Amino acid sequence: MLMTFALSSLRSRGKSLALTFLSLFISVSVLLSIEHVRLQAEESFNRTVSGVDLIVGAPSGQLNLLLYTVFRMGSPTNNIDYKSFQMLKDHTQVKWAIPISLGDSHKGFRVLGTNDSYFEHYRYGEKQPLNFSDGQSFSGVFGAVIGADVARSLQYKVGDQVVIAHGVGAVSFKNHDESPFTITGILAPTGTPVDKTVHVSLAGIEAMHLAHDKLEQVLKAPANINNPLVRPDSVTAVMVGLTSKFATFTLQRELNNYPQDRLMAILPGVALTEMWQMMSSVENLLRFISILVMASSLFGLSTMLLASMQQREKEIAVLRIIGAGAGIIFRLILVEALLLTIVACATSVVLLSVIFAVAKGWLASHYGLFISANVFTVHTALVVGAILLATLMCCLLPAIDAYRGALNQRLS
Amino acid sequence: MSDAQPNQVLYLQAVQYTYPNSHSGISVSHWQVNRGEQIFLHGPSGSGKTTLLNLLAGIISPDTGNIAVLGEQFSGLSERQRDLFRARHIGVVFQQFNLISHLTVAQNIALAAHFAGQLRSVEQRIEQLIMALKLPTEVLTKKAGQLSVGQQQRVAIARALINQPEVLLVDEPTSALDASSRDAFMQLLIELCNAHQTTLLFVSHDESLSKYLEKRLALSEIIDMPEVRTC
Structure with a gap:
């Protein structure tokens, strides 16, 4: 029931939802692709030579x-x-x-x-x-x-x-x-x-x-x-x-x-490590930027939820009067935010799989990067998990807002 | 509750409530409503009608005094228990905005049943109620926001009655309706309350509506003059 409600509520918010979704989708894609390329590059790098002493x-x-x-x-x-x-x-x-x-x-x-x-x-x-x-x-x-x-x-x-x-x-x-x-x-x-x-x-x-x-x-x-x-x-x-x-x-x-x-x-192993360390500062910079992009779109999500709170006062009043506790209102906001982020993550994983599958040959011939199109790795799962956790944290504020509002709700 | 009688549905004793961030409030020394009574409560706006309903629905708590509904004292219930009690035993219809506009009519009513923990044969009862309210069954699949105000108010009655509550609290439900749909609305409301033997508390400033209800009360008879305290 909570899910049906959250989905329906999200769908009713058309444009601001679409924009928030786009911003989430782009930032998740940037973060995931940077992480994927980084890991794959390191792997393809380390696999170029083996057994040479x-x-x-x-x-x-x-x-x-x-x-x-x-x-x-x-x-x-x-x-x-x-x-x-x-x-x-x-x-x-x-x-x-x-x-x-x-x-x-x-x-x-x-x-x-x-x-x-x-x-x-x-x-x-x-x-x-x-x-x-x-x-x-x-x-x-x-x-x-x-x-x-x-x-x-x-x-x-x-x-x-x-x-x-x-x-x-x-x-x-x-x-x-x-x-x-x-x-x-x-x-x-x-x-x-x-x-x-x-x-x-x-x-x-x-x-x-x-x-x-x-x-x-x-x-x-x-x-x-x-x-x-x-x-x-x-x-x-x-x-x-x-x-x-x-x-x-x-x-x-x-x-x-x-x-x-x-x-x-x-020693090739030692030289490879030294070279990878040189690249890692650039890589860390990229990572840092993509995390910032991610954070800013999560704040965007939080802002959208906060802004919607005023319009939703009546909705919350109805929910309260039919017996929904303030805790349910709190969870509802979080479920909405999580649903949106999960969909954004799923879409960007699919998109990245397609992009890497298409660009694989070109990356290999132009940059010597051998990137696997398989984005479904443990690392991706961890990154997505971290994104969801960050979503929860960012949306605590609107959720608490809704909770307080629900507690002080009057019929009118 | 020692002084509770079995047919006492609403019971207020020495209730005092002060509005937050304000020095004014309302107080009720004693008032009770018995089972099956249909009461028209009138008073000018700003006289504390809505606050009284908030107190009776358990949405807000009094500063002092006892409020009991169906023999259950609100002060003895936790927040969560009070929410569940409200869902199961008290139906509420407001002036407007009774429904969640992005859900369908059927989902709106089912949501109320969901929070009361009643999940069996809900669809059948929803359909029965909709027919009793003389609404076409097609409205069930429409979004609540697409209905006319008159239809929305009728759906609000169905929503309020789905869990067969013993008490129905109604707050100015016809103020957004025109004369003809107001008559139809009032007749249906009384009919359904009679059929389910629901205790009805109808609050309005419009005294012309009192003819539909058996008992008529002025708010000033139960509320000791709205208090204005100065410090």
């Missing part, structure tokens, strides 16, 4: 090294000797080492030179390995394996030829068009920057940077990876997996003091 590159900053090796962002500063990679690969405490060579792109997607160990040892998320959705790893000098996003947005399939451009801009003036690469495999989607990468062999990277006459010689025997002309003499970085985690710090110190080459080894 050390990343070794030329000395710069640890964030810089992390950004270009893992997130394919920014530009590598310096390369390290290929001999250093070999040293790492043969090190007794090293289980596996993945060489990475960066600096080129294909239509805005980064090109990463590596070898078979990448497909074998690279892990993301919960230690998940890379899988091929089509084809296989490259074998010759001019093979390429592309990520799922590259294949989808450029409509590539196995057997297609791609030309790689020098530099990392979306538009490049220097194309290595004498040495097209053939796609040999497409990786299954991972929800990480791997999806947006074109992988080629280290030999391929060397080959496309050769002078015209040398390139022709390589092109005569494209399957020969061991051709001395395409033997790499440097790589950008090396991802390292260790036999024992306990050796991490020892090896890090050893590499940082390596006399033959200038090396820097970082």
Whole structure:
């Protein structure tokens, strides 16, 4: 009965109700989307790389090294000797080492030179390995394996030829068009920057940077990876997996003091945390603003209820005379406020699910944000719970007002 | 209550009430109404008619003295018990605005039954009452705000009588009605009160209405002159 009454009473208040609802709806949506994006970003961030114990590159900053090796962002500063990679690969405490060579792109997607160990040892998320959705790893000098996003947005399939451009801009003036690469495999989607990468062999990277006459010689025997002309003499970085985690710090110190080459080894976990902390101040600011927006619309709700109290004096008198206690009047106001907020929350959860489902691909390709469209999480439930609690608090004032009014109500 | 008699419906003894933030008030030394009586109580506006009804309905409490309805002393009841007692035993019809305009007529009447804790076969009784008040049954599904004032006042009687109260308190119910609908309203009201043997207290300043009721009283006969105290 209380529910029927509250619903009917809300419906009878047309315009002011619609406006209050809109303001609640917008602020709940802002709050929920910021919270959702924040959590999802952190999750997608932390799942980009897994199982890599050390990343070794030329000395710069640890964030810089992390950004270009893992997130394919920014530009590598310096390369390290290929001999250093070999040293790492043969090190007794090293289980596996993945060489990475960066600096080129294909239509805005980064090109990463590596070898078979990448497909074998690279892990993301919960230690998940890379899988091929089509084809296989490259074998010759001019093979390429592309990520799922590259294949989808450029409509590539196995057997297609791609030309790689020098530099990392979306538009490049220097194309290595004498040495097209053939796609040999497409990786299954991972929800990480791997999806947006074109992988080629280290030999391929060397080959496309050769002078015209040398390139022709390589092109005569494209399957020969061991051709001395395409033997790499440097790589950008090396991802390292260790036999024992306990050796991490020892090896890090050893590499940082390596006399033959200038090396820097970082722990991806530590660097990820440091980077996330940097972002968290922005994130807290956003959160703070959205909470303020929320608070202001809750005050709006409270104001609407307070303003309606004068018109409702007669209604309250009728309720009192037919035997409604002042407590019922008090609850009625709270039920009305809660109903309105619950509907606003439900609507915005539905809207956000739709928006994220639609914008998912775009967010991933433009910002590298892999946001799940599933808004129905425990965290969302907690946020909604907090909003409802805040609604109760904000509407205590009008409810108490109504209660007092009901107690002093006269027939007239 | 030692001095309560079984047919005493309304009973006031040495009641004094002062208006809040004011020095004036009303006082009743002794007055009682017996079961089945239909009393027309008239007095000019501002003479304390409405305050008397507020006291009898248990909406406000007197500063001193006893008020008992059907042998139940209001001072012995909690706020909540008084609300429930009112819902079950006292029907009230005001001058205007008796209904909640955004609810349908049926919902308005059912709400009164709800607060009295009567939930069984309400719909059937609502329909019977509406027919007894010579209203078409279609009005049940209309919003109360869409009815004419005359119809609203009749629905207010149905609302007041749904819980078969022993007492009906009516405050200037016809002041917003024209002459012809006033006659129809009064006849229906008396008819229904007779049928249910409801004790009726009808308060109005319009003495021409007294012809419908058997007993006529001036407010000044029961209220000792409205008090004006000076400090």
